[in-house]
Amino acid sequence: MSELHVMSTQQSPSIPLSAGTGTGKPLSVTKVRKTYGVMTAVDEISMEIGAGEFVTFLGSSGSGKTTTLMMIAGFVEPDSGSIVVGGRDVTRLAPQKRGLGFVFQQYLLFPHMTVGENIAFPLQLRGVPKAEIRRRVGETLEIAGLAGFARRRPRELSGGQQQRVALCRALVYRPPVILMDEPLGALDKKLRDQLQTEIKRIQQELGLTVIYVTHDQEEALVLSDRIAVMRDGRIDQFDTPRELFERPCTPFVADFLGAANFLPGKVEDSTAEHVVVRLDTGGVLRARAQDVTAGTRVRVAVQPGRLTPVAPEAGFCTGIVESVTYVGTLVRVTVLPEGGTSSTVVRLEVPAGRAPYVGDRIGLSADPGDVSVFAAGTEG
Template sequence: MTTIKGASVRCENLQKAFGTVKAVDDVSFDISGGEFITLLGPSGSGKTTTLMMIAGFEVPTGGDILINDTSVATVQPRSRNIGMIFQNYALFPHMSVYQNVAFPLRMRGRDEEETRRRVRVALETVGLTGYDSRFPRQLSGGQQQRVAFARAIVFDAPLLLMDEPLGALDKQLRQKLQIEVKRIQRDLGVTVIYVTHDQEEALVMSDRVILMNEARIAQMGTPSDLYDRPVDSFVASFLGESNMLEGKIEQVSANEGSMMLNGNKMVGQLAGQFSAGDDALIVVRPEKMWFADDENDGRTNRLSGRVIEAIYVGDHHRVVVGLDGREPLIVKHPTQFGQRQVSPGETVELAWHPADTRILRAPVS
């Protein structure tokens, strides 16, 4: 299949209300041609409604949607030249694989010779050569999803919209197809807007992630932007797992700040503007912490605690460490040979780098 020139997409102050309920509230973003963008968020955050407006299945209450710099807010879905892939595959059960994939071409009036050629190439692209005569009931869930993908790309749509397309599959197959979908997207050059509530899926597949919460964009950026540099406590807690420690800012210097926690000075990277005395949160990921045996040389943040439990999880131990007067911390401690192992009841000193420490504004209670 020839490389497709991916479409650019721009949403400007997009809004959607159902009665008095705002499902999408003033959402704006730009997507370049060929990008893989994921709309991520909890149920009710507005991600699927945003996708449905881009597809044309929902009409915006306000704002605009532009595909290749042309407004499509009032254009019928069939005229937007968009491929759609859903969680339930939406295959026609009475049609063969060939007929399902050929359907968009026949609806567009393509001749039979071109249809045969395009279907053959599309099935080859998704690894289903030789499956032409089978029916959906004769396929596994993963194979059905590949047929749905072939049907979406067969007419050279420059934009693919995917709504939880791998959600019904088991974990191992889902992980395999994540890599396959990303490979095909990259090879074709098509633009993808992908909806999921699966954080790991968003990190693995996306060029950029748009994390939504309560009908608005909480943060937009590369997977590492959101994971390593969350802008607030919602982003830090939703995307992966975080340890959060409350305190007050003591000093501010450029982009760094310091706080005193349990008698220890903590240094971290500031997310926004802070002043001395502000309530704040120290945020650090469990895999960034380790158990220190050496003396503190002042280059790491340190806290002492007592091991509550150490749970074996295969590639790491999930260690729960209790602190005086604070919520316990979680440490993901590698299990490889030579690593220090800890036991419940043991007193330990935790260490982590200031560069791995994020200081966020404390949420208003």
């Protein structure tokens, strides 16, 4: 597997480490489909990824994110569709002929080689002169914050350092696209947070095009320029982190990216400026303008962090606080709305110093711009 990793990332040594990104579309995926027997793993997805973009495939297990990445890398052959990198159709090319970098969750370092030798190995396969190899390895280690580590063995490094070495090996010859398959999944949270910062810094400093796979919503929001939220082999929404969080196109996206609260109701008024919804609990909630008409049964979605506890008479909903959970700088609160069913619970997150107490009767308020409205029965 280690040899496969190195070979799959071969690229002409004439491309300098500090090469610019250009302004074109280095990657185009068009109606790519993959099935396994009667199961459809990826269902005709399409996307355009620009030079220098950090794009994340986000989804739960079985959503198709890793299969899509593997088809781009060449490890899985699609049933139909096309994959174009830098204007070249690579759909049927072997991995080693695509010139893409790949970083796995497992570090896949050669244990008998030093750090410098691990990073140099793909350049040696390409016959790069020794002096040029030394220059590139040194430059890459410097960029990754590993200067002085060239003579160490992988077993002498921490998990985070080993993952950075694997990243160095993938970018030492500056491939047009670097693919990362949950590279931080095996690390603890503190180390993941540190490496997220490092990966983003390196990507921006070098202008790299990165496609990243994760099931961690926070990680996707922190790293990405755009996120493809995947479900059942399809892309539900492909957008910036802010648009996904604040303007979800489907209930699934609203729930997956922030565990939104959903409250049923009926549209009382819909204009170019706003939507007014009469909730089943009896309150009235105002939302930003959306494509729904008066009389439509809907579900409104509000993220827990966008709800504010207020006086009972000042909110769109009144309820009794059922639980208060301290999680550091935030407190998670659950409220049982008056007029709702026993299964209707609203969750909110508030600063630790402003949390209500269990048993308090409070109102809930939200800015109209933070409220999404979906027609009842909308998939997801």
